[in-house]
Amino acid sequence: MDKKNTVIGVLLLLAAFASLYLGNRFAPPAQPAPEIAPAQAPLPTAPNQASPVVQSVGSAPQNTEFAALTGKNADAVVSYLENEFIRVEFTNYGGAIGNVAFKKYGLTKGSSLPFVFNQPRVEPMLSITDVPGLGPETAYTLVSAGDSEVIYEVVLEGRLKVTRRFSLGYEMEGSDPYLIRHDTTLQDLSSNGAPQTVAALSLGTTSLISPSDWGQYLNIMAWDGEDDVVTKPDELKGGGFKSWIGLSDGAPKSSITKDGTVVWAAAKNQFFASVYTGDTAGFSTTARRVELPPFEGSSRANEGLTGVVSYTLPAMAPGGASVLGGDFYVGPKEYDRLRKFEQKQSEVMQFAPYFFSKIFLSGIVAPILNLTMVTMHGWVGNWGVAIILMTLLLKIVTLPFTLAASKSAKRMAKLQPLMKEVREQYKDQPQKLNEATLKIFKENKVNPMGGCLPILITMPLFVAFFAMLQGTAELRFTSFLWVTDLSTPDTVWRLPIGNLPLNIMPILMGATMIYQMRLTPTPTTDNAQVQMMKFMPIIFTLICYNFAAALALYSTVNGVFTIAQQIIVNKTTKDDTPLVKPGGAEVEAKAWNPNKRKGKKKK
Structure with missing residues (x-):
């Protein structure tokens, strides 16, 4: 016995x-797409000061199987907001966030270039879709750009005025430096008003970190207030472990939509995440797979996911308005930072992605161990x-x-x-x-x-x-x-x-x-x-x-x-x-x- x-x-x-290791290793490798060199604006020399807004002309970099933005947006006007931790690039196409550069995290070891979130640039982050006339390629007018705020505006056929406002620092003192505040106001200009509609916001595109990253944490994630709903790459590309054991048909899918209450939604990988927490709850998330070129010096193709979160916009009376707003965290997966948010955004750490109880490992043991290890690092410095x-x-x-x-x-x-x-x-x-x-x-x-x-x-x-x-x-x-x-x-x-x-x-x-x-x-x-x-x-x-x-x-x-x-x-x-x-x-x-x-x- x-x-x-x-x-x-x-x-x-x-x-x-x-189970912690194998994760997605049963999934077939992604086929590489043609590589397009990304455009990179230089970082300023004074990171501790808010810099004046820079405007430049360029194309949005993209490596994806979806409709390319490059070429169509050759006249894009790019603006920047930044603080000591991040530099946020805005584009007038979509009136949204092109990408976010992390000044504290290098692209490679010893590199002076920062790691850039949404580098594949399938579509600008927080760009609006599903609203007739609005999309990632909608050309907005840059209304104003200050040290901590960028405002865009567009009028659709004289019937709808859309104003988009982005700010760093927010109004709350001590706000997290990786937090971007977003507010979009849709105002009816007609005499008929507007019916209830749906608006979807892009979470951006996330990808593998390195050739040794096997994608256990690469997913689109939604939090309903009690539990998470996760979409992984192997669910989209077919095959995978579930197919291998007969729990899935293994057929590839162009996209997967999962309905349910969405308190916040995230696009994330092993170390970084974009997390959007709306002022009101959303009702679904959609994930799409992104194919990327191989890593430099490796035959293994990179891969990624892009996601959107959908919200209901109430009907508008003639001359009325509807507001869509929320907080957008784009930064590293640091538990000590994320645990300070009020809607359990720390769950994005996904301490127990496989096998063992999420309640025990994610909710109790792993957070305590993480905080203890961070404290010990503060003592010994290694x-x-x-x-x-x-x-x-x-x-x-x-x-x-x-x-x-x-x-x-x-x-x-x-x-x-x-x-x-x-x-x-x-x-x-x-x-x-x-x-x-x-x-x-x-x-x-x-x-x-x-x-x-x-x-x-x-x-x-x-x-x-x-x-x-x-x-x-x-x-x-x-x-x-x-x-x-x-x-x-x-x-x-x-x-x-x-x-x-x-x-x-x-x-x-x-x-x-x-x-x-x-x-x-x-x-x-x-x-x-x-x-x-x-x-x-x-x-x-x-x-x-x-x-x-x-x-x-x-x-x-x-x-x-x-x-x-x-x-x-x-x-x-x-x-x-x-x-x-x-x-x-x-x-x-x-x-x-x-x-x-x-x-x-x-x-």
Whole structure:
């Protein structure tokens, strides 16, 4: 029974970590589209001051399968608003946001160019669609542009006047610097009024961060006030894991619309997101897939999603007006920043995207772990050291449970001679074998679940920390020892044959697992079970081989601490209690020797 529990526990751990890793790997690769070089306006030299509005002529960059804006908007007038953290580019086409550059986050490690959200530019962010006469290509007039506000206006056939106002800083003191306030007023100019209609706002286009990003967090997400509704790329392009197991027809789709209350909607990837929170609730989100060229120096194509959120505009009386407004966060997925918003915008972190309970991991454990790690980083100034300290803290918190599991495994290993004896005695009588096995457990006061339950209790903590590390924007481009970027695999060299990466941290992790197994008592004498357990470090290493270095660092350090704990347990824990056979006879309890292995004689 104990060997079954051990196998179940190991398989649960493997399934938990594999689900975090595999995600979209069952999806077929996207086909690259022709690459168009993006236009990039230079950043100002004084980032702490609001700069005067710059107007320039250029084309909107785009890499997508949808109708291109480039060429049609050759006369676009571009304006800018900025603060210390972002530079927002506005375009009069759509009277909306062309893109947002993050001054605190570089495009690549060491680059002076910022990461730009909505770089593919399928359509301007917050451009209006579904209203007759309005769209991403509607040419607005720039009414005014100051240090913190841009206003656009357009009149449609003398019947409808649309005024769009965007501002940074908002009216609230201490407002988040990544927040953009948006207000659109539609005023009826006719004598007939206007019926109720629908307006959809673009969330922009989000894409993969790097060739090592497999898209677990690439999605269009809506929050209904209680739960999230997510659309992933594999739902659009067909195939994927659900199709593989028969839960989806696997047919590609041009778009997917999901109805329901929308308190806020987001377009996001591993580290960045655009989150629109309307003054009133929306009623649906629509996602469309975007195909992009391969990453530079890689044959793997990038891919992305563009999304819109739809709102109902009430009917207007003659000369009346309707207002559509909201707050638009475009910035990094930093939990400490997002948790300060009132509508649970921190759920965009998606700490538990797969497998385990979102309520437990996302709502309780992962946020606490994130805030604790950020605090530790403030103390030590290095994210690698902060991860090590967090791993040590988790080991201390779970020490009573892991010690109980270690002691139980050691006691169970001592029972194996008795277990082997009854198996041979009742090998053709399964019912009597079960009765004798249970009697051995009872008379020796051993809980067959004693080695499994403590691990299952602590597992959510470690899985939550593991999942949290994957989507933490602060880890991007941070270094530790030989690792140049903790958010990507620590590839130090590529093999000449097959261009296979040599990642050191996962190899160290596998080595610690092998040594840990050597120190740990084997709770079974079944050769098949023993052989299977020997392969677990290899399987786990292969699964984790292309994990981000931060995840491999955590797993490696956790293994080192576990080895130290097991050495102490083996040296300090003595159990001289005689073993009791199923009839009540006592036998000598031989101490388990970690240096003694089957088939090897001790010299």
